[in-house]
Amino acid sequence: MTQRQHEALRADAQQNRDRILEVAHDALAASSDASLNSIAKKAGVGPGTLYRHFPNREALVLAVYRHDVQRLADSAPVLIKEHPPLDALRLWFGQLAHYGRIKHGLADVLHAATSDGLAGETYGPVTGAITLLLRACEEAGAIRPGFDPDDVLLVVGFLWRIDATDDWEARAGRLLDLVMDGLRTGAPGPQT
Amino acid sequence: MTQRQHEALRADAQQNRDRILEVAHDALAASSDASLNSIAKKAGVGPGTLYRHFPNREALVLAVYRHDVQRLADSAPVLIKEHPPLDALRLWFGQLAHYGRIKHGLADVLHAATSDGLAGETYGPVTGAITLLLRACEEAGAIRPGFDPDDVLLVVGFLWRIDATDDWEARAGRLLDLVMDGLRTGAPGPQT
DNA sequence: ACCTGAACACCGTTCAAGT
DNA sequence: ACCTGAACACCGTTCAAGT
Numbered sequence: 217m218t219q220r221q222h223e224a225l226r227a228d229a230q231q232n233r234d235r236i237l238e239v240a241h242d243a244l245a246a247s248s249d250a251s252l253n254s255i256a257k258k259a260g261v262g263p264g265t266l267y268r269h270f271p272n273r274e275a276l277v278l279a280v281y282r283h284d285v286q287r288l289a290d291s292a293p294v295l296i297k298e299h300p301p302l303d304a305l306r307l308w309f310g311q312l313a314h315y316g317r318i319k320h321g322l323a324d325v326l327h328a329a330t331s332d333g334l335a336g337e338t339y340g341p342v343t344g345a346i347t348l349l350l351r352a353c354e355e356a357g358a359i360r361p362g363f364d365p366d367d368v369l370l371v372v373g374f375l376w377r378i379d380a381t382d383d384w385e386a387r388a389g390r391l392l393d394l395v396m397d398g399l400r401t402g403a404p405g406p407q408t
Numbered sequence: 409m410t411q412r413q414h415e416a417l418r419a420d421a422q423q424n425r426d427r428i429l430e431v432a433h434d435a436l437a438a439s440s441d442a443s444l445n446s447i448a449k450k451a452g453v454g455p456g457t458l459y460r461h462f463p464n465r466e467a468l469v470l471a472v473y474r475h476d477v478q479r480l481a482d483s484a485p486v487l488i489k490e491h492p493p494l495d496a497l498r499l500w501f502g503q504l505a506h507y508g509r510i511k512h513g514l515a516d517v518l519h520a521a522t523s524d525g526l527a528g529e530t531y532g533p534v535t536g537a538i539t540l541l542l543r544a545c546e547e548a549g550a551i552r553p554g555f556d557p558d559d560v561l562l563v564v565g566f567l568w569r570i571d572a573t574d575d576w577e578a579r580a581g582r583l584l585d586l587v588m589d590g591l592r593t594g595a596p597g598p599q600t
Numbered sequence: 601a602c603c604t605g606a607a608c609a610c611c612g613t614t615c616a617a618g619t
Numbered sequence: 620a621c622c623t624g625a626a627c628a629c630c631g632t633t634c635a636a637g638t
Contacts, residue, residue: 222593227604262604267632363586371583373630377562391563394555398590443611454623459613486638 233269235259240280252276286314289341292330297349301352302359306396313375329338340367359399370397425461427451432472444468480507482531484540493544494551498588500541505567505580534561551591563587 225233239259245252252273256266270276291311295304297311353359374391376383417425431451435442444465448458462468483503487496500538538557568582570576 221459232603252632253630264605264633265603268602273631283613314435359624367579367583367586370569371563371586373566373569374562377565387559390556391559394559394563394590395586396590398586418620424622428634430601445611454625455612456614457622460621465612 221373224239229269231304232259232261232265236266236269236276237280238262240276242278244280284315288312289345292345296349296352300358301356302396302400304347305353305399306392308345309375309392309395310388312372313392316376354387354397357401360401363399368399421461423456424451428453428458428461428468429472432468436472468546478533480492480504481537484537484573488540492550492586493541493548494592497541497545497551497591498584500537500563501567501584503586504564505584508568545591549593552593556593560585560591 229347236259239367240250240255243255243258244372253263256263256399266276270279288311292304295307298304299307304337305377343365346368350359350363350365350368354361372392372395378387378391381387428447430450432447434446435450435582444458445455448455458468462471480503484496484500484574485513487499490496491499537555538560541554542551542557542560546553564584564587567580570583572580573579
């Protein structure tokens, strides 16, 4: 279960790193804007130690959710195998929705990561999954070709901004349908 | 040009209020997360004075952008008169995009205001404008009926999250087309 | 190599004291 | 009735000093 991150950290450093991630995971789940100082304190390390491992909040959050993001991304090919492409896409969006709701802190970070160069690291798999799903749909002739995965993710970003009312699932469903309809073949070109 | 906000503030209070709004407008345009303390200082008032007029950041931002929001809302009926409904909707989205880009600080606040009860005050006109546009489109048979204005605004929220690259207009255009296609009549019901 | 924790500049927010 | 500005608890971040 222990992971060698960069290669051969000193034993105590590795312990600190793991402990910080563990604490951060809980703290961020409880409140997505938990302060770094408070996380450090809960982890029993000085603030300097936290900053040594994670130079900024974004780096920490990305590290915390790395595994979850990977799991989400990995589900894409599975869905494609088990469902028609369009259904797979829609189902994956559904997972994305639930995912983004629980790990609430991730939303902003994901977007921030898009614009910066560091897409490849943690955020890349998400783009990869969308690419895969879009391609499958294209090949089946179910959606119009030429959509950019990042664009699609940007549009679907509303999922993270639906408030936690009790009908959020219905709302998310309706809005996902709206987007799906926009992606589909059959929507006309320009004008009425 | 001076506005009686709540009714009969004392003269110096009114001056302070105006001055704060003026400074805040510039400061927020320069950096959407300018601190309230720094705004108070630039306005030449103590922090307490700022808090007396605006109990929190949200209240200040809403007050600052009140007029701009109103102007945006007012353009909706004009567009409807001058264009076919679907074009009007699309054009209005375009204005919303430009608007949201310049007054960058407003984006989050708008969303925050949606969930809280205070929609009516500053945010209401936006919903009103969308309602108007959607209704015109429905009556022309151009879009499917039953869309919730808040839902539409939520989806279109990606406009505020497109980064300020030089092709953002093209990107925004593509994504708006996507949404428009989802709204249109002609998009099939369920399934491939 | 790595950790500690005091320290810095700053944040939002409050409130006694003034006029 | 309104304003001032010191004060509080906290934030992110740094860095000398320790082991």
